[in-house]
Amino acid sequence: MLKLDWKRLGITAGLSLTLVAAGCGSSDEGSSDEGESGDSGETNYGEELGYSITGIEAGAGVVAGAEDAVETYDSLEGWEVTTSSSGAMATELGEAIDSEEPIIVTGWTPHWKFAEYDLKYLEDPEGVFGEAEEIRTMVREGLEDEEPDAYQILDQFSWTAEDMEEVMLDINGGAEPQEAAQNWIADNEEAVNEWTDGTEEVDGNEIELVFVSWDSEIASTNVVAEVMKEQGFDVTITPLDNGPMWETVATGDSDGMVAAWLPATHGDQFEQHKDSLVDLGANLEGAKVGLVVPDYMDVDSIEDLQPDN
Template sequence: MFNWKRFGMVAGLSLTLVAAGCGSSEDEGSETTGNNSEDGATSEINYGEEMGYEITGIEAGAGVVGSAETATEEYENLRGWEVSTSSSGAMATALGEAIENEEPIVVTGWTPHWKFAKYDLKYLDDPKEVFGGEEEIKTMVRQGLEDEKPNAYKILDQFNWEASDMEEVMLEISNGTSPEEAAQNWIENNQDKVDSWTEGTEEVDDTEVELVYVNWDSEIASTNVIAEVMKEQGFDVTITPLDNGPMWESVATGEVTGMVAAWLPVTHGDLYEQHKDHVEDLGANLEGAKIGLVVPEYMDIDSIEDLEAAE
């Protein structure tokens, strides 16, 4: 007689071994790919190793780059990491390419910036507050401007807008519109705000004004907007891109009219301390700015401390 009981035991054992084998394969796959397991736990991924322990920065000397370099010293898990410097445009290109391929990347970031409107990004928490808190973008002019060119002084003094305004202009420029045209388009659609900047001023006849700015997307936007507003009031406006140090020095020495590109208290803090006695601070033209380390949302980390130390 066929022993059905024995057959049942053997079959059950075989199914158990098959199931165990499949489970082992899935577990090994999870460890390799870093996918989430069914119970919601996430396997560890060494993003640092994939990125060569490199933070993608912008121009050398920029405050956010200096803070990132400080972070590699302050955070034990960032020892051995390097901050690569190039330009804000190169950083944005590298970020876009990484996102297109869903690869890990850490960049020196700041707000306002069009990349936050275009991509799904997040700041990494900074428990040691190396990057500071909220920043302001301030307007600085050369001493004596109020007496010599009162209408220019008043427009620059009254210039004030919000992050969403700046990001609107930046995004249009990033999509291929020239900075001048993007500025003109924004002015046309926000005439009430522009009128508040020129309120109490008189039109002039080709009075010369030179504004300087660091070649960041945010400052390209703001400087072109205020330049176009001043042109409509009759000013002969020149805008000149400079590195951070020369930008501050040119205002402090009186070589140029001013700038609307002073990030404080952290980003340009050292330069402000160096030149504060030789410039006139007209206050914030934009509040709520921020700097820090930025990653794509798909990266499964939330803090600088979540990054792995260099091996």
């Protein structure tokens, strides 16, 4: 299988860590430690945040949703979405919480940050971010015939948000992704047996799984890879940007992924490639994306924010 060209083009060599400027000082007129009060009676955090939402990678569905929200809501007039990476977003969020400062991030669940911090989604009355999502498994055409045991494991893989967050928390606590995956597998033998039920062990058959470098997908891909290794597969996992991840499965340059967020987050990529890959359905249900803030912030809805007038 020829994979070198797209790896060279698709793997992100480096992610810029664009930091959000947050003005923490007091103004001369009517400010307080909690910010100015807007017409709605809610605290106005716009000036403190530089009218900026902390995003992740450009092109991610949750970033596109945030950009749509800026265009849709009058309360976000003059705001912008600053892109960086999922890791940089989590770092900025943690630093803001340590200082009890305001911050608005593009967020999603499952994610370890909801177990680590007291967070809340801002209500989205216009439905810009859509309803609950699911994470699906996609494989290349022909995999079922060529590697039926790998296909069956991927088809039978299914777990919960709590399962995924357990692995993510282990990684966030310092464990290597492979180690965290092995720890979860050791503690969840019954679930793993369901994934491998009806399959036979193989002898070094090569399988490549691709994923976008989000904490959730690092967790799920490593878990599936370790299960397949226990069945005798020689598994390679490759991190890619969103577009190349979908393209490589659709073209057959990789075997599959367990990282397809639908219907919104990866909706554009799915529409582009759906006729050239095999959709094995949801491996996790009840995922969600939206704008997320620390619970101590006095704001509950996107409509409670104030425009940059």
